[in-house]
Amino acid sequence: MLDLEALPGLTRSERVRAIDTWLGGLLADAVAGTPPPKARRGGPHR
Amino acid sequence: MALVAVGSLGRRELPPQGDLDLVLVHEGRPEIAAIADALWYPVWDTGLRLDHSVRSVSEAIAVASTDVKAGLGLLDARLVAGDADLAARLRTATLASWRQSASKLLPQLRDLRRERARQVGELAFLLEPDLKEAYGGLREGQVLRAVAAAQLGDEPGPELERAYAFLLDVRDELRRRTGRPHDLLVRQEQRPVSVALGLPDEDALLREVSLAGRRLAFVADETWRRVEATLVRRPRGRYRRVRREPLAEGVVRQGDEVVLAQGARPAADPGLLLRAAAAAARADLLLSPYTLKVLAVHTPPVPEPWPAEVRWSFLRLLASGRSAVPVLEQLDQEGLLARLIPEWDRVRSLPQRHPWHRFTVDRHLVEAAAAAAELTRDVDRPDLLLVAALLHDIGKGWPGDHSEVGEPIAAEIAGRMGFSESDVAVVAILVRHHLLLPATATRRDIDDPATIDRVAVTIGSDPAVLQLLHALAQADGAATSASAWSPWKAHLVAALVARVQGRLRGTAGPEPEPVLHPSEAQVTARPLSTAGAEGSVTVGIEDVADGQQVTIGAPDRPGLLSTCAGCWR
Numbered sequence: 001m002l003d004l005e006a007l008p009g010l011t012r013s014e015r016v017r018a019i020d021t022w023l024g025g026l027l028a029d030a031v032a033g034t035p036p037p038k039a040r041r042g043g044p045h046r
Numbered sequence: 047m048a049l050v051a052v053g054s055l056g057r058r059e060l061p062p063q064g065d066l067d068l069v070l071v072h073e074g075r076p077e078i079a080a081i082a083d084a085l086w087y088p089v090w091d092t093g094l095r096l097d098h099s100v101r102s103v104s105e106a107i108a109v110a111s112t113d114v115k116a117g118l119g120l121l122d123a124r125l126v127a128g129d130a131d132l133a134a135r136l137r138t139a140t141l142a143s144w145r146q147s148a149s150k151l152l153p154q155l156r157d158l159r160r161e162r163a164r165q166v167g168e169l170a171f172l173l174e175p176d177l178k179e180a181y182g183g184l185r186e187g188q189v190l191r192a193v194a195a196a197q198l199g200d201e202p203g204p205e206l207e208r209a210y211a212f213l214l215d216v217r218d219e220l221r222r223r224t225g226r227p228h229d230l231l232v233r234q235e236q237r238p239v240s241v242a243l244g245l246p247d248e249d250a251l252l253r254e255v256s257l258a259g260r261r262l263a264f265v266a267d268e269t270w271r272r273v274e275a276t277l278v279r280r281p282r283g284r285y286r287r288v289r290r291e292p293l294a295e296g297v298v299r300q301g302d303e304v305v306l307a308q309g310a311r312p313a314a315d316p317g318l319l320l321r322a323a324a325a326a327a328r329a330d331l332l333l334s335p336y337t338l339k340v341l342a343v344h345t346p347p348v349p350e351p352w353p354a355e356v357r358w359s360f361l362r363l364l365a366s367g368r369s370a371v372p373v374l375e376q377l378d379q380e381g382l383l384a385r386l387i388p389e390w391d392r393v394r395s396l397p398q399r400h401p402w403h404r405f406t407v408d409r410h411l412v413e414a415a416a417a418a419a420e421l422t423r424d425v426d427r428p429d430l431l432l433v434a435a436l437l438h439d440i441g442k443g444w445p446g447d448h449s450e451v452g453e454p455i456a457a458e459i460a461g462r463m464g465f466s467e468s469d470v471a472v473v474a475i476l477v478r479h480h481l482l483l484p485a486t487a488t489r490r491d492i493d494d495p496a497t498i499d500r501v502a503v504t505i506g507s508d509p510a511v512l513q514l515l516h517a518l519a520q521a522d523g524a525a526t527s528a529s530a531w532s533p534w535k536a537h538l539v540a541a542l543v544a545r546v547q548g549r550l551r552g553t554a555g556p557e558p559e560p561v562l563h564p565s566e567a568q569v570t571a572r573p574l575s576t577a578g579a580e581g582s583v584t585v586g587i588e589d590v591a592d593g594q595q596v597t598i599g600a601p602d603r604p605g606l607l608s609t610c611a612g613c614w615r
Contacts, residue, residue, distance in 0.1 A: 004092060008062035008222045012214065016058045019066070020051075023089075024127035027049045030084035034077050 047072040047081070048128035050136060053097070056122035057188075061218050063227035065095045067119065068126070071136050072102060095227070103132070107139050111147045114154045118192050120144075141195060148196035149277050155189060156270055169259025171405050173252070173397065177217045178229040182259030184213050186266045198276055199269045206265055209258035216255060219243055231255065249397055256395035256406055264379045267372075268335055275302070293325035303334040312344040319345045319382060320359035327366035327373045342380040351464035360386075360463070364432040367419035374412050389455055392443025402530040407442045413525035414438065421517040430469060431514050433460055434476035435521045441477070453478040476514055479504060483519045487538040498545045509550050516543045 002022040007015055053067030054060045066089060072078045082100045089096045101109070110117035120140045125133035144151070163181035170182055178184045187210035193199035202210070216231065219242045223235055231239070236248035245251050291299040296310035296318050304326040312318050319341045326333050333341070348356050363370050377383040384390045393407040405413060418435035422428035437459060441452025457474040465473065482504055490497040505511045519539055523531025540558035548554040586597040598610050 002092060004094075008225070012059060012061075012218060015062075016055065016060050019055060019060060020126050023049060023051075023066075023068070026085055026088050027127045029088075030081045031047075034080045034084050 047075060047078065048130070048133040048136070049085070049126045050123045050133050051126050052119040052122050052124075055126075056119075056124040058124070059214055061214070062221040063225065064221075065097055065227070067097045068099075069106065069120075069123070070098070070100045071106065071128075071132055072100065073132065074102065103136050103139055106136060107143045110140055111143045111151075114151045114158065117144055117147065117151055118155065118188065121192055121195050122188075144192070145196050148198060152193065152196060152198065152273055152277065155192065156273070159185070159189060159266075168263060170256045170263060170395065171409065173399060174230060174232050175255060175259065176230050177213055177220070177255070180259065182261075182263030182266070184210065184217065184229075186262040187213075190262075190266060190269055193269050193273060198273050202265070206261060209261045212254060212258050213262075215243060216251070249399075252397040253395045253406075256397065260375075260395060261379065264375065271302075271332075293329060294321045297322045297325045299325075299329060299331065300334070302331060303337075304329065304331050305334045305337045306340065312341055313346060316346050316348045317353065317356045317359060319377075320356055320363060320386075323373050323377060324359045324362035324366070327363050327370040330369040332372055333376055338376055338380050342382055345382070345385075348386065350462045352462065354464065357464045361429050361432055364415045364436060365419050365422060365428065367416050370419070371412055371416050378408070387459055389440055389443065389459060393440060396442060398442075402527050404527050405525070407439055410525050411436050411439055414521045417524040418517065418521035421521060425513050425517050426510060427469075427472070427514065430465075430472050430476070431517050431521075433463065433465070434473050434480070434514065434518055435525075437473070438477050438480045438518060438522060449478055449481060472511060472514070475505065475511055476518055479515060480518050480522060483515055483539050483542060484523065484535060487542040488535060492538065492542045492545060495549075498542075498549045501542065501546050502549050505546075507550055509547065512543060512546055512550070516540070 002018065007018065010018060048071045050056070050069045050071055051067065052069060054064050055066055055068075060066075068089075070078070070082050070085065075081070078100055082098070086096060086098055089098075099106075106120060110120045117140075120136070121144060123133065123137050123140060159181070162179050162185070166176050166180045168182055169175045169177070169180035172180060176183060187202065187206070190199065190202050190206070194201045216239060217229055219239045220229070220231055220235055221227065223238055223242070231252075233248075236251055240246070240248050240251035243251065245254065288301045289299065292307065293299050293304065296307050296315065298305055298307045304322060306312065306318070306322065310318060322333060322337065322341065352360070363373065366373075374383060377386075378390075378394070384394070390408065393411065396407040398405070398407060398410065403410065415432055415436040418431050422431065425431050434456070437452070437456040439448055439452065440455050440459070441448035441450070444451045444455070453474050456477040457470050460470045460473040482501060486492070486497060486501055492498070505515065516539065520531070520536070523535070537558060544556065544558055545554075582599075582601075584597075584599040586599075587595070600606060600610075
């Protein structure tokens with residue numbers, strides 16, 4: 001989780017690292033939780 | 047796929063309350079829209095402001111090659127998470143596209159910056175500067191890196207990086223204090239920000255901001271000149287012949303800038319620096335950056351008192367008027383002005399917290415000298431007028447009344463410049479009494495013989511000093527602002543000068559012509575018969591012999607007079 005209240009108190013580099021880490025986690029979760037689209041019934045076979 | 051940060055996060059400069067600018071780069075994944083949704087929604091849920099896009103490398107490049115802002119943003123692209131090879135491909139393709147599109151996009155970028163500068167002003171001279179968008183602000187640092195990426199300018203050097211980093215620190219502290227995503231360094235936040243940054247007070251903060259902004263603006267100006275010269279289209283297969291023309295001993299015009307002649311020997315010629323500067327200003331040109339650096343490194347100290355040739359070159363430079371301003375800025379940025387006049391360091395980028403003043407003290411002095419150059423035909427000693435204009439506020443660099451403090455300092459400088467004792471005394475009295483005429487004319491009864499006597503006695507009953515003080519007051523006013531030197535004030539000062547001249551001659555002189563507002567629309571007076579009608583207010587403005595007469599009709603109430611008076615400056 002990103003600690004929003006702590007962000008302004010961090011140095012620039014700490015702030016950027018915190019955001020990067022958080023975004024990296026969000027991307028991993030987004031990819032893991034998003035299955036490839038299923039083929040539609042009646043549509044072309046993949 | 048790769049999650050790429052652009053903008054301030056891409057540059058690792060994200061301030062408190064900063065926007066997240068993100069691009070999800072992919073290679074044609076069918077589920078990319080769903081992944082993007084799953085990525086963006088949690089960001090929105092936190093309340094952070096998000097600027098997002100989903101693109102393939104080719105789509106990103108297609109946008110960046112036509113949209114200058116998008117192109118500028120992608121230059122900062124940095125991998126946050128995902129496929130590093132894909133992010134590297136985006137970066138390589140962005141750079142290649144930027145270089146290819148530079149001739150089309152850079153002029154757009156230059157015009158965007160000029161327009162913003164016109165709207166927002168220059169960071170160096172604003173009392174409440176916009177740290178990002180003002181000319182010389184953070185945006186200039188980003189633009190300079192973009193020009194370097196197009197291989198049309200140098201990478202920002204350590205001095206420029208320091209200036210940029212300082213502005214980032216100020217912005218971080220400002221946003222930390224206010225909790226808002228704003229970059230305007232408003233007055234009430236200046237003291238706490240200065241304390242947080244370990245500076246003595248808000249003036250010290252504003253001065254450091256000004257110095258940083260001036261450095262960035264100076265390098266940006268120089269860079270845009272190079273870019274424009276490079277992007278000028280030349281007929282294929284032909285080389286444009288560079289114009290070379292001697293301007294002074296050891297000084298040559300080469301194309302649109304001034305350089306040293308082949309035989310010039312800067313290390314053995316202490317007069318060369320000011321000779322070159324004066325030649326550049328007289329030709330309405332600038333010294334080439336390389337020449338400036340050579341002169342900064344090799345110019346020996348000027349002997350004191352200055353030889354006549356050096357003093358003459360300095361006066362020629364000042365007498366060039368407006369075209370001397372950028373040349374003096376060049377000298378200042380290389381530390382050469384402070385080398386000639388060490389006291390200059392005390393007023394460099396010193397803020398003036400008065401709404402009338404447009405400039406810092408040093409720029410005001412340079413502007414006053416430029417304005418004085420327009421008046422040199424009105425006085426018998428233009429050299430003394432120019433030097434007094436350049437030094438009249440030098441005392442602001444020290445505590446105390448700046449006119450009193452400045453008098454001995456200006457005398458010392460004029461002495462080092464090689465002026466005679468009697469000339470030094472005149473410069474000193476001009477600096478000491480540079481506010482005498484406007485202060486007396488606007489605060490005293492100029493028809494009172496005691497007022498006229500007091501002015502005459504103060505200037506030693508010397509008509510030459512009176513003439514110079516009058517010109518200096520005009521130059522000072524013009525360099526301050528239009529509000530500081532209104533036609534009304536100009537007329538009052540001229541009328542006072544006429545009376546003092548009459549007193550010194552023993553005969554009354556002619557009254558000066560009234561100065562009206564030639565460029566402002568005149569408001570026709572309404573019939574005053576309706577004045578004072580129930581709840582109505584009427585204002586009439588008429589031209590009269592010595593200015594304008596304003597008549598206000600309004601129902602009486604407590605405080606009416608002060609309210610009306612407060613409307614007029």
